[in-house]
Amino acid sequence: xxxxxxxxxxxxxxxxxxxxxxxxxxxxxxxxxxxxxxxxxxxxxxxxxxxxxxxxxxxxxxxxxxxxxxxxxxxxxxxxxxxxxxxxxxxxxxxxxxxxxxxxxxxxxxxxxxxxxxxxxxxxxxxxxxxxxxxxxxxxxxxxxxxxxxxxxxxxxxxxxxxxxxxxxxxxxxxxxxxxxxxxxxxxxxxxxxxxxxxxxxxxxxxxxxxxxxxxxxxxxxxxxxxxxxxxxxxxxxxxxxxxxxxxxxxxxxxxxxxxxxxx
Amino acid sequence: xxxxxxxxxxxxxxxxxxxxxxxxxxxxxxxxxxxxxxxxxxxxxxxxxxxxxxxxxxxxxxxxxxxxxxxxxxxxxxxxxxxxxxxxxxxxxxxxxxxxxxxxxxxxxxxxxxxxxxxxxxxxxxxxxxxxxxxxxxxxxxxxxxxxxxxxxxxxxxxxxxxxxxxxxxxxxxxxxxxxxxxxxxxxxxxxxxxxxxxxxxxxxxxxxxxxxxxxxxxxxxxxxxxxxxxxxxxxxxxxxxxxxxxxxxxxxxxxxxxxxxxxxxxxxxxxxxxxxxxxxxxxxxxxxxxxxxxxxxxxxxxxxxxxxxx
Ligand SMILES: Nc1ncnc2c1ncn2[C@@H]1O[C@H](COP(=O)(O)OP(=O)(O)OP(=O)(O)O)[C@@H](O)[C@H]1O
Ligand SMILES: [Mg+2]
Numbered sequence: 001x002x003x004x005x006x007x008x009x010x011x012x013x014x015x016x017x018x019x020x021x022x023x024x025x026x027x028x029x030x031x032x033x034x035x036x037x038x039x040x041x042x043x044x045x046x047x048x049x050x051x052x053x054x055x056x057x058x059x060x061x062x063x064x065x066x067x068x069x070x071x072x073x074x075x076x077x078x079x080x081x082x083x084x085x086x087x088x089x090x091x092x093x094x095x096x097x098x099x100x101x102x103x104x105x106x107x108x109x110x111x112x113x114x115x116x117x118x119x120x121x122x123x124x125x126x127x128x129x130x131x132x133x134x135x136x137x138x139x140x141x142x143x144x145x146x147x148x149x150x151x152x153x154x155x156x157x158x159x160x161x162x163x164x165x166x167x168x169x170x171x172x173x174x175x176x177x178x179x180x181x182x183x184x185x186x187x188x189x190x191x192x193x194x195x196x197x198x199x200x201x202x203x204x205x206x207x208x209x210x211x212x213x214x215x216x217x218x219x220x221x222x223x224x225x226x227x228x229x230x231x232x233x234x235x236x237x238x239x240x241x242x243x244x245x246x247x248x249x250x251x252x253x254x255x256x257x258x259x260x261x262x263x264x
Numbered sequence: 265x266x267x268x269x270x271x272x273x274x275x276x277x278x279x280x281x282x283x284x285x286x287x288x289x290x291x292x293x294x295x296x297x298x299x300x301x302x303x304x305x306x307x308x309x310x311x312x313x314x315x316x317x318x319x320x321x322x323x324x325x326x327x328x329x330x331x332x333x334x335x336x337x338x339x340x341x342x343x344x345x346x347x348x349x350x351x352x353x354x355x356x357x358x359x360x361x362x363x364x365x366x367x368x369x370x371x372x373x374x375x376x377x378x379x380x381x382x383x384x385x386x387x388x389x390x391x392x393x394x395x396x397x398x399x400x401x402x403x404x405x406x407x408x409x410x411x412x413x414x415x416x417x418x419x420x421x422x423x424x425x426x427x428x429x430x431x432x433x434x435x436x437x438x439x440x441x442x443x444x445x446x447x448x449x450x451x452x453x454x455x456x457x458x459x460x461x462x463x464x465x466x467x468x469x470x471x472x473x474x475x476x477x478x479x480x481x482x483x484x485x486x487x488x489x490x491x492x493x494x495x496x497x498x499x500x501x502x503x504x505x506x507x508x509x510x511x512x513x514x515x516x517x518x519x520x521x522x523x524x525x526x527x528x529x530x531x532x533x534x535x536x537x538x539x540x541x542x543x544x545x546x547x548x549x550x551x552x553x554x555x556x557x558x559x560x561x562x563x564x565x566x567x568x569x570x571x572x573x574x575x
Binding site for chain 2: 082086259
């Protein structure tokens with residue numbers, strides 16, 4: 001496949017997801033409602049508990065990361081979910097494209113949408129709770145966002161794989177797994193407070209490292225030697241694994257007929 | 265040249281815990297299709313028609329057998345093959361809130377079209393499938409027939425050399441079905457597209473298909489032109505006569521006559537071969553002094569062949 005066709009297929013999916021998103025009021029609701037509720041409740045809680053500004057920033061970074069990842073990974077999962085819901089999956093796999101086009105195209109939309117969410121939450125945090133999102137500087141912020149996007153990519157592709165493996169009934173299971181993983185990543189607490197074996201799991205999650213790196217600018221010394229590099233390496237590793245799992249799931253669905261079953 | 269060359273294709277679906285429930289869908293199907301022909305796959309519900317088409321279209325991998333489509337192996341060379349074929353089914357579904365034009369354009373891009381070429385292609389297909397006034401209508405707001413036309417337009421977006429149509433006229437009103445059939449015939453005539461279709465409408469198969477494969481319980485029972493199938497089943501042809509006097513006793517015993525029934529003033533004789541028996545019967549009746557007021561010769565309907573084969 002030529003580069004032109006590669007980009008075109010990715011662009012086609014990007015355009016499709018963007019159109020679907022723009023047309024659906026509920027998608028919009030999803031985009032704004034829960035993130036705002038999250039930041040408000042965590043922010044107010046931190047005020048009630050009389051946390052120091054640094055501590056408040058610590059938990060707010062966690063909520064904001066969670067929202068950004070959730071919005072972005074949902075969009076990546078739309079790579080197959082939109083087709084599963086409208087029972088048009090077989091047209092996708094009849095076309096001469098690969099899963100990379102589907103997931104990358106959706107990821108692009110996911111990054112745009114979650115960036116909007118991020119800006120909104122950062123503004124809200126700044127206005128309501130004096131949270132300074134730019135204190136770490138542009139580069140650190142960009143790295144942090146990249147970490148969130150990469151985590152969302154891994155999670156979204158893994159959800160795609162689970163859905164193509166077990167059919168659309170697996171949806172709820174897929175989301176539950178995702179949230180479990182994120183909670184372990186130390187969204188609201190440093191990894192050092194976790195008991196031994198859970199901390200070991202947390203250390204295997206890339207997001208842990210990106211959170212750690214970003215929070216170090218708010219006065220919480222880094223718990224890891226090279227958090228950004230570790231986070232990136234882990235993301236690439238898991239991204240490759242998730243991609244491979246999705247590929248294998250599609251091949252299996254072609255064999256078992258699930259691909260057809262999900263399209264009728 | 266062969267567009268499809270499938271040998272001994274087998275497919276069993278497994279479901280339940282550890283795949284313990286097995287549904288054999290295809291049990292050794294061999295099918296060849298000449299380029300530029302229209303082949304109909306007929307058979308009762310659950311016979312394996314959709315399964316066969318899905319395997320040929322690379323949506324399903326066969327358990328056993330070798331399948332060459334347009335010279336490519338459907339498993340190992342699926343990627344190349346997918347550029348050259350397409351498929352539409354009678355129960356289409358697309359993203360509900362995309363508009364007709366957007367749906368066709370989306371698939372066009374997946375097949376490598378862009379810019380002015382994409383726009384031209386979408387325009388042509390919208391015109392071809394008479395969707396002009398629905399271009400900006402969301403898919404979920406379309407009627408069944410219109411959805412089908414969108415599916416047909418989508419299936420032509422990559423100028424396929426080979427087209428699979430799974431019950432293309434399902435649920436369409438007669439007027440639209442006629443146009444869809446004309447359309448299918450035109451695709452083959454003007455663009456030389458090879459078409460494999462399934463249908464439950466015998467009229468459609470009779471009218472469109474150069475050849476018909478009759479499939480039942482995962483096996484091809486019979487194969488041939490509609491005419492050949494009718495002869496093969498030996499249903500015979502019917503010579504209907506209006507006579508004066510209305511009843512002739514020896515007619516049922518005449519050579520080549522299989523049976524004779526009287527209905528509404530007509531005598532209907534089923535004969536082995538109408539072309540040979542008609543002159544013989546007319547001569548004999550004439551010699552017997554019987555006046556022949558009207559004669560009709562009818563082939564058996566494909567429907568009767570279907571019922572016979574499905575037994
Ligand atoms: N995805 C699937 N998973 C499990 N079993 C399937 C699947 N698709 C088809 N089958 C089974 O395989 C057999 C053949 O089905 P198929 O859909 O090919 O029949 P068909 O000839 O197209 O029937 P119809 O005329 O009703 O469309 C049936 O027994 C069906 O239950
Ligand atoms: Mg079918």
